[in-house]
Amino acid sequence: MIEFDDVSVRFGAAEAVRGVSVAIPPGALAVLVGPSGSGKTTLLRLVNRMATPSAGQVRVRGEDVALADPARLRRSVGYVMQSMGLFPHWSVARNIGTVPALLGWPQPRIAARVEELLALVRLDPALAQRRPAALSGGQAQRVGLARALAADPDILLMDEPFGAVDPIVRRELRAELTRIHAATGKTILLVTHDPIEALELATHLIVLREGQLVAAGEAAALAAPPAAPFLRALFGPEALALRRLSLLRVGDAALDGPAPDAAPEIAPEASLAEAWILMQERGAPVLAVGARHLPWSALLPR
Amino acid sequence: MSSTALAPPRPLIPLPGGTTMRGVLWQAALAIAVILIGWSLYNNMLANMAARGLQFGFGFLNRSAGIPIGEHLIPYTPADTYQRALTVGLLNTLRVAVLGVVLATILGILLGLARLSSNPLLRGLTGGYIEVIRNTPLVLQLVFWHAIVLQLPSVRQALNPLPGLYLSQRGLKVPALMADSALFWAGVAVLVALVAWWLLLRRERARQEATGERRATWAPGLALLFGLPILAGYVIGAPTVEWPVLAGFNFRGGLTLSPEFFALLLGLVIYTAAFIAEIVRAGIQSVQRGQWEAARALGLAPGRIMRLVILPQALRVIIPPLTSQYLNLTKNSSLAVVIGYPDLVSVANTSINQTGQAVEVIAIFMAVYLIISLVTSLLMNAYNRAVALKER
Numbered sequence: 001m002i003e004f005d006d007v008s009v010r011f012g013a014a015e016a017v018r019g020v021s022v023a024i025p026p027g028a029l030a031v032l033v034g035p036s037g038s039g040k041t042t043l044l045r046l047v048n049r050m051a052t053p054s055a056g057q058v059r060v061r062g063e064d065v066a067l068a069d070p071a072r073l074r075r076s077v078g079y080v081m082q083s084m085g086l087f088p089h090w091s092v093a094r095n096i097g098t099v100p101a102l103l104g105w106p107q108p109r110i111a112a113r114v115e116e117l118l119a120l121v122r123l124d125p126a127l128a129q130r131r132p133a134a135l136s137g138g139q140a141q142r143v144g145l146a147r148a149l150a151a152d153p154d155i156l157l158m159d160e161p162f163g164a165v166d167p168i169v170r171r172e173l174r175a176e177l178t179r180i181h182a183a184t185g186k187t188i189l190l191v192t193h194d195p196i197e198a199l200e201l202a203t204h205l206i207v208l209r210e211g212q213l214v215a216a217g218e219a220a221a222l223a224a225p226p227a228a229p230f231l232r233a234l235f236g237p238e239a240l241a242l243r244r245l246s247l248l249r250v251g252d253a254a255l256d257g258p259a260p261d262a263a264p265e266i267a268p269e270a271s272l273a274e275a276w277i278l279m280q281e282r283g284a285p286v287l288a289v290g291a292r293h294l295p296w297s298a299l300l301p302r
Numbered sequence: 303m304s305s306t307a308l309a310p311p312r313p314l315i316p317l318p319g320g321t322t323m324r325g326v327l328w329q330a331a332l333a334i335a336v337i338l339i340g341w342s343l344y345n346n347m348l349a350n351m352a353a354r355g356l357q358f359g360f361g362f363l364n365r366s367a368g369i370p371i372g373e374h375l376i377p378y379t380p381a382d383t384y385q386r387a388l389t390v391g392l393l394n395t396l397r398v399a400v401l402g403v404v405l406a407t408i409l410g411i412l413l414g415l416a417r418l419s420s421n422p423l424l425r426g427l428t429g430g431y432i433e434v435i436r437n438t439p440l441v442l443q444l445v446f447w448h449a450i451v452l453q454l455p456s457v458r459q460a461l462n463p464l465p466g467l468y469l470s471q472r473g474l475k476v477p478a479l480m481a482d483s484a485l486f487w488a489g490v491a492v493l494v495a496l497v498a499w500w501l502l503l504r505r506e507r508a509r510q511e512a513t514g515e516r517r518a519t520w521a522p523g524l525a526l527l528f529g530l531p532i533l534a535g536y537v538i539g540a541p542t543v544e545w546p547v548l549a550g551f552n553f554r555g556g557l558t559l560s561p562e563f564f565a566l567l568l569g570l571v572i573y574t575a576a577f578i579a580e581i582v583r584a585g586i587q588s589v590q591r592g593q594w595e596a597a598r599a600l601g602l603a604p605g606r607i608m609r610l611v612i613l614p615q616a617l618r619v620i621i622p623p624l625t626s627q628y629l630n631l632t633k634n635s636s637l638a639v640v641i642g643y644p645d646l647v648s649v650a651n652t653s654i655n656q657t658g659q660a661v662e663v664i665a666i667f668m669a670v671y672l673i674i675s676l677v678t679s680l681l682m683n684a685y686n687r688a689v690a691l692k693e694r
Binding site for chain 1: 592593595596597598599600601602603611614615
């Protein structure tokens with residue numbers, strides 16, 4: 001869906017991105033993560049031509065973005081930014097309807113779409129006529145997400161979308177994003193400097209350091225040991241291990257043969273992380289999975 | 303140590319509403335002092351006027367003024383009354399102030415945008431202009447422009463940059479449209495064209511809502527705007543234009559902008575535009591950078607970003623200081639006296655010299671400037687309320 005082909009970006013003498021090649025498949029929730037100054041935001045901005053590569057090619061839906069009309073490209077790609085993105089002199093409804101209005105949708109269709117989006121991001125429809133100044137941080141971020149989704153783009157770019165809200169709201173919004181991603185099947189490219197957030201959200205991880213690609217791939221594969229030293233340092237070994245467990249399912253790891261009588265029961269759809277927690281809480285080395293069993297050794301990477 | 307609560311100060315004599323007798327007494331004393339000072343000043347003035355054989359009053363307004371005024375928007379001869387002479391002066395002030403405000407706003411906005419340009423040459427040039435103009439006294443600039451205008455060639459060698467336009471020591475000559483029936487019908491044609499354009503715009507908007515498609519209306523609109531008056535000219539006859547013609551030592555016909563008016567207008571516009579440019583620049587820069595980013599990311603074209611997103615937010619910062627500049631321009635127009643343009647202050651000065659009724663005349667022009675300023679503020683405040691950022 002989005003491909004970077006040996007892309008470099010230069011700002012004067014400094015090189016923000018150096019020879020990055022990575023492909024993001026359709027429907028992925030890809031998270032760009034790395035320390036500040038690692039070039040992740042620049043890489044994101046290449047997708048809708050807010051930045052231009054000094055070398056290499058960026059392809060969106062198979063087409064080179066250098067050949068696309070920037071305004072049309074940007075209207076076809078949703079963009080959510082950290083803060084200050086809402087227009088304070090417009091109502092929430094008009095903010096959300098910006099791109100549909102640019103695309104010349106008829107007014108009733110825009111109004112219907114705004115209503116639909118407010119429901120999707122779980123906002124009270126009564127907020128539609130409010131100004132952004134009357135919203136809380138979390139509500140404003142939901143409006144930003146709704147605005148990015150307004151014209152139903154198949155690609156969504158998010159630049160530190162939860163950076164400006166408090167930790168409790170951030171957790172809530174993460175869960176909301178996972179839900180919306182599952183419900184809409186959009187391809188999402190999200191930038192964060194928070195490794196825990198990256199691990200929690202990502203189906204695919206792209207790790208950058210000083211403008212260079214350190215690792216890229218499916219989150220579960222990257223999280224499996226032995227992780228590269230930089231990844232261990234970035235995410236912390238505990239988070240990596242737990243994330244790997246939460247991406248694997250009990251049904252796939254269970255062994256044939258019944259469990260001992262006293263073993264607690266767990267569903268095959270549950271994650272290994274949930275199995276691990278159940279084992280901890282019950283002090284049980286083995287869990288029952290229907291007619292099969294899950295010994296604690298099955299949690300080890302194979 | 304024991305905790306101590308601060309006891310509220312006890313009023314001397316409690317009055318309803320929390321006020322104290324002491325406060326009321328102070329205010330009453332101040333009011334009495336103001337009245338006493340005013341009364342003593344008034345008596346002092348009457349005594350001084352009596353010593354010079356003058357009487358306080360506005361009766362002189364009905365006497366014949368005998369002041370020659372070169373430029374008048376209403377018919378005027380030196381035999382007319384002081385009242386009429388002062389009215390002529392006021393109209394001259396309003397003429398230069400209104401034209402000056404309009405032109406300074408246009409020039410100021412253009413300069414303000416140029417100051418933010420990404421082109422270093424344009425940015426540097428406007429920066430230099432603004433610094434030089436803002437930091438030299440206006441009186442000096444007016445005298446300078448007047449001297450320049452007076453350096454223009456004599457009437458017989460008048461510059462003729464465009465047909466019908468003559469620039470000479472006597473000022474600027476332009477062709478005049480004669481108020482006849484053909485001009486009336488041409489005006490009607492322009493109005494009809496504007497209404498038709500508006501109807502077209504409405505239809506296209508409705509079409510866009512229904513089908514999502516929209517056609518540009520500027521081509522048929524402009525065709526209407528120019529076509530209809532031309533058509534009217536062919537059918538009814540073109541409006542008469544009076545061209546200035548050189549006859550002997552002066553021009554005949556056409557409209558004249560006197561060198562004084564021209565120099566004053568030029569000086570005020572160039573001076574005030576420099577301040578307005580800085581106000582516009584500051585207003586635009588007060589809008590957070592994230593707004594540009596967001597608008598760009600949504601796919602708005604640069605012109606639309608400025609018009610729909612940046613300017614509406616910048617206006618709330620621009621309007622209050624802009625109002626001050628409008629007031630300044632109006633009041634600065636009284637410097638006309640140094641280059642001999644007959645504005646209100648200039649006529650009033652002559653009236654004082656001739657009648658000695660200084661207090662009355664100064665009271666009149668203070669009242670007039672106060673009214674002009676208050677009306678300007680009122681209008682600008684109403685406009686500010688209309689564009690202000692609504693919080694909910």
